[in-house]
Amino acid sequence: MGWCCASSGLRDIHGSLGKLTDSLRAAGLIDEGLRWKGGKDHLVLCGDLVDRGPDDRRVLDLVQGAAGRGRRAGGRVHVLIGNHEALNLARDLRYVSPESYAAFAPEEDSGARRKAWDGFKKALSKPGVDEAGLKAAFEQRCPPGYFARLKAFGKTGKYGSCC
Numbered sequence: 001m002g003w004c005c006a007s008s009g010l011r012d013i014h015g016s017l018g019k020l021t022d023s024l025r026a027a028g029l030i031d032e033g034l035r036w037k038g039g040k041d042h043l044v045l046c047g048d049l050v051d052r053g054p055d056d057r058r059v060l061d062l063v064q065g066a067a068g069r070g071r072r073a074g075g076r077v078h079v080l081i082g083n084h085e086a087l088n089l090a091r092d093l094r095y096v097s098p099e100s101y102a103a104f105a106p107e108e109d110s111g112a113r114r115k116a117w118d119g120f121k122k123a124l125s126k127p128g129v130d131e132a133g134l135k136a137a138f139e140q141r142c143p144p145g146y147f148a149r150l151k152a153f154g155k156t157g158k159y160g161s162c163c
Contacts, residue, residue: 012047012048012049012082012084013045013048013049013053013059014048014049014050014051014052014053014084015049015050015051015052015053015054015055015056015059015097015100016053016054016055016059017053017055017058017059017062018055019053020049020059020062020063021034021062024043024066027043028041029041029043029066029070030062030066034062034065035069036065036066036069036070036073036075038070038073038075039073039074039075040073040074040075041070041075042075042076042077042078043066043070043075043076043077043078044078044080045063045077045078045079045080046080046082047079047080047081047082047083047084047085048082048083048084048085049063049079049082049084049085050084050085050088050096050100051084051087051088051095051096051097051100052084052095052097053097053100054097054099054100055099055100055103056096056097056100056103057100057103057104057152058103060158060159063077063079064158067079088149088153088159089153089160091150091153093146093149093150096149098143100145100149101143101144101145101146101149102143102144102145103145104145104146104148104149104152105144105145105148106148107148107151107152108144108145108146108147108148109147109148109151112147113142113144113147116138116142116147117135117138120134120137120138120141120142121134121135121138124137
Protein backbone atom coordinates (compact mmCIF):
# COMPACT_ATOMS: atom_id res chain seq x y z
CA MET A 1 0.00 0.00 0.00
CA GLY A 2 1.38 3.39 -0.97
CA TRP A 3 0.82 6.77 0.59
CA CYS A 4 0.66 10.07 -1.26
CA CYS A 5 0.17 13.53 0.14
CA ALA A 6 -1.11 15.47 -2.84
CA SER A 7 -0.42 19.11 -3.31
CA SER A 8 0.43 21.14 -6.32
CA GLY A 9 4.12 21.78 -5.84
CA LEU A 10 3.48 22.05 -2.08
CA ARG A 11 0.93 24.79 -2.71
CA ASP A 12 -2.65 24.79 -1.51
CA ILE A 13 -5.39 23.76 -3.96
CA HIS A 14 -7.60 26.77 -3.07
CA GLY A 15 -10.50 26.03 -5.38
CA SER A 16 -8.41 25.16 -8.43
CA LEU A 17 -9.63 21.96 -10.06
CA GLY A 18 -6.61 22.09 -12.38
CA LYS A 19 -4.14 22.05 -9.49
CA LEU A 20 -5.94 19.14 -7.87
CA THR A 21 -6.31 17.03 -11.00
CA ASP A 22 -2.71 17.69 -12.06
CA SER A 23 -1.48 16.54 -8.64
CA LEU A 24 -3.68 13.45 -8.53
CA ARG A 25 -2.82 12.42 -12.09
CA ALA A 26 0.90 12.93 -11.43
CA ALA A 27 0.58 10.68 -8.38
CA GLY A 28 -1.23 8.05 -10.47
CA LEU A 29 -4.37 8.24 -8.34
CA ILE A 30 -6.94 9.32 -10.96
CA ASP A 31 -7.30 8.66 -14.67
CA GLU A 32 -8.14 11.10 -17.46
CA GLY A 33 -11.85 10.69 -16.63
CA LEU A 34 -11.09 11.78 -13.02
CA ARG A 35 -11.88 8.28 -11.71
CA TRP A 36 -9.89 6.67 -8.88
CA LYS A 37 -7.16 4.37 -10.14
CA GLY A 38 -5.04 4.33 -7.00
CA GLY A 39 -6.19 0.88 -5.91
CA LYS A 40 -5.22 0.39 -2.26
CA ASP A 41 -3.22 3.61 -2.05
CA HIS A 42 -3.97 6.20 0.60
CA LEU A 43 -4.22 9.87 -0.34
CA VAL A 44 -3.80 12.56 2.30
CA LEU A 45 -5.14 16.01 1.45
CA CYS A 46 -3.79 18.61 3.84
CA GLY A 47 -6.62 21.15 3.77
CA ASP A 48 -7.11 24.47 2.03
CA LEU A 49 -8.99 22.84 -0.82
CA VAL A 50 -11.45 25.75 -0.98
CA ASP A 51 -11.52 29.54 -1.30
CA ARG A 52 -9.84 32.01 -3.62
CA GLY A 53 -10.32 29.91 -6.78
CA PRO A 54 -13.37 29.37 -8.99
CA ASP A 55 -13.89 25.62 -8.54
CA ASP A 56 -14.57 24.96 -4.83
CA ARG A 57 -17.59 22.82 -5.53
CA ARG A 58 -15.94 20.79 -8.29
CA VAL A 59 -12.86 20.25 -6.11
CA LEU A 60 -14.95 18.98 -3.19
CA ASP A 61 -17.09 16.79 -5.45
CA LEU A 62 -13.97 15.23 -6.97
CA VAL A 63 -12.52 14.56 -3.51
CA GLN A 64 -15.78 13.03 -2.26
CA GLY A 65 -16.04 10.86 -5.38
CA ALA A 66 -12.42 9.73 -5.06
CA ALA A 67 -12.99 8.90 -1.40
CA GLY A 68 -15.92 6.62 -2.22
CA ARG A 69 -14.25 4.89 -5.15
CA GLY A 70 -10.96 4.64 -3.29
CA ARG A 71 -12.63 3.01 -0.31
CA ARG A 72 -14.37 0.47 -2.58
CA ALA A 73 -10.97 -0.37 -4.13
CA GLY A 74 -9.38 -0.86 -0.72
CA GLY A 75 -7.67 2.53 -0.59
CA ARG A 76 -8.52 5.65 1.36
CA VAL A 77 -8.71 9.40 0.96
CA HIS A 78 -7.93 11.26 4.17
CA VAL A 79 -8.96 14.93 4.17
CA LEU A 80 -7.61 17.23 6.85
CA ILE A 81 -9.41 20.48 7.57
CA GLY A 82 -7.33 23.52 6.75
CA ASN A 83 -8.00 27.03 7.90
CA HIS A 84 -10.09 27.77 4.81
CA GLU A 85 -12.38 24.79 5.38
CA ALA A 86 -12.69 25.88 9.01
CA LEU A 87 -13.59 29.41 7.89
CA ASN A 88 -16.36 28.06 5.64
CA LEU A 89 -17.70 25.79 8.37
CA ALA A 90 -17.76 28.82 10.69
CA ARG A 91 -19.58 30.84 7.98
CA ASP A 92 -16.67 33.17 7.35
CA LEU A 93 -16.83 33.46 3.58
CA ARG A 94 -14.52 36.40 2.98
CA TYR A 95 -12.26 34.44 0.60
CA VAL A 96 -15.00 32.85 -1.56
CA SER A 97 -14.82 33.83 -5.23
CA PRO A 98 -17.87 35.02 -7.20
CA GLU A 99 -17.54 31.93 -9.43
CA SER A 100 -17.72 29.66 -6.39
CA TYR A 101 -20.89 31.34 -5.18
CA ALA A 102 -22.37 31.06 -8.67
CA ALA A 103 -21.84 27.27 -8.66
CA PHE A 104 -24.34 27.06 -5.78
CA ALA A 105 -26.91 29.50 -7.24
CA PRO A 106 -29.09 26.86 -8.97
CA GLU A 107 -29.94 25.29 -5.58
CA GLU A 108 -30.60 28.54 -3.78
CA ASP A 109 -33.96 28.73 -2.03
CA SER A 110 -35.63 31.84 -3.42
CA GLY A 111 -37.80 32.12 -0.30
CA ALA A 112 -34.76 32.22 1.98
CA ARG A 113 -33.12 34.81 -0.27
CA ARG A 114 -36.24 36.98 -0.28
CA LYS A 115 -36.58 36.69 3.52
CA ALA A 116 -32.94 37.72 3.97
CA TRP A 117 -33.42 40.67 1.60
CA ASP A 118 -36.54 41.76 3.49
CA GLY A 119 -34.65 41.64 6.80
CA PHE A 120 -31.66 43.48 5.32
CA LYS A 121 -33.92 46.19 3.88
CA LYS A 122 -35.89 46.56 7.11
CA ALA A 123 -32.74 46.86 9.23
CA LEU A 124 -31.03 49.40 7.01
CA SER A 125 -33.86 51.42 5.49
CA LYS A 126 -34.01 55.01 6.64
CA PRO A 127 -35.62 58.08 5.14
CA GLY A 128 -33.59 59.16 2.16
CA VAL A 129 -31.84 55.79 1.70
CA ASP A 130 -32.05 54.62 -1.89
CA GLU A 131 -33.55 51.13 -2.17
CA ALA A 132 -31.51 50.42 -5.31
CA GLY A 133 -28.34 51.17 -3.35
CA LEU A 134 -29.50 48.87 -0.55
CA LYS A 135 -30.24 46.13 -3.07
CA ALA A 136 -26.75 46.52 -4.58
CA ALA A 137 -25.21 46.29 -1.09
CA PHE A 138 -27.25 43.16 -0.35
CA GLU A 139 -26.20 41.53 -3.64
CA GLN A 140 -22.55 42.32 -2.90
CA ARG A 141 -22.77 40.89 0.61
CA CYS A 142 -24.97 37.92 -0.37
CA PRO A 143 -24.38 37.14 -4.06
CA PRO A 144 -26.51 34.50 -5.79
CA GLY A 145 -25.45 31.15 -4.34
CA TYR A 146 -24.54 32.59 -0.93
CA PHE A 147 -27.37 30.93 0.98
CA ALA A 148 -27.05 27.60 -0.85
CA ARG A 149 -23.33 27.57 -0.05
CA LEU A 150 -24.06 28.22 3.63
CA LYS A 151 -26.47 25.29 3.59
CA ALA A 152 -23.96 22.99 1.83
CA PHE A 153 -21.33 23.79 4.49
CA GLY A 154 -23.85 23.48 7.35
CA LYS A 155 -23.90 20.62 9.86
CA THR A 156 -26.20 18.52 7.68
CA GLY A 157 -24.97 19.83 4.33
CA LYS A 158 -23.14 17.92 1.62
CA TYR A 159 -19.76 19.39 2.61
CA GLY A 160 -20.29 20.37 6.24
CA SER A 161 -21.53 16.98 7.42
CA CYS A 162 -18.49 15.14 6.09
CA CYS A 163 -16.19 17.00 8.49
